[in-house]
Amino acid sequence: MKTRVLFGVGGFIFVLLALYVFPPAVLEVIIAALCVLATYEVLGSTRLVHNRLLLLLCGVSSFALAAAHSSLVPFEIIDVVQVLVMVLLVLSFGILLKFHDSMNASEIAWGFFGGLLVPYLMLALLRIFQMTYHHGPFLVLLPLLAAWGADTCALFAGLFFGKHKLAPVVSPKKTVEGAIGGIVGGALLVMLGALLMNRFLSLNMPIWAAAVLGGLGAVMGVIGDLSFSIIKRQTGIKDYGSIFPGHGGVLDRFDSVLFVAPMAEILFRIIW
16 A cells, blocks of 8 residues: 555656656656557557557557647548558558468457557547647646546545445456545546636636546546456456556556546547
8 A cells, every 4th residue: 555655746746747747748748658558558568469560559549549649640540540540450461361260359359459549549548638729737637536526536435435346256346335426536636626727827617617527537437447447358368468466557556537538538538
């Protein structure tokens, strides 16, 4: 627990440095690395993709998608996504044709999930950060607050009041009471964050939108957490990795964020 707390505090400080002190290119590189690691974890650590050539292809696809989000790349993201879909489609089936005697066709579907969908969800953080006309570097804190803040509130609510298991097989420690505490706590935290940004940054974010982001974000975070926990249980692994001491791998720490950040991005685009 001590290692988890210390690394959590250190990680939070590093996040603040990446957002507000280091050049934007540093954040872009960090998120690109997280995308590639997440792709490997969901496909390689789980052995959902056995073929090493396909695994490499998915990693390259993940990196290419992240690179396309760089402020230095002149192409539209949607255009890059379309190209990557076609490239991944053709090359994946080419690999299947070559290794059809030892490779399962389902690996292609998992390849698209890990090589395109997972990094695209992760990159919602960078797309929000790049909303500079709406204080994107500060705005990106709200989905993180909705995901991780709600998770912390759920932890303590479950610790003090938890009696009824939420998903006893998939995640035995989660309780209904903890989930309710996470929803309420997430809504309050994001509303507080929005109020401060409205006051000091003239963000002009409606409080109802902050409440929706916090409350619905907490629900989406639980769904993300449980979804990736199911994959771990069905593939027989405890953690996706060990890159974060006391926390596990990238997906162990960002599973909830993968569901919350894209929802926040959609909400922000609706508001503004």
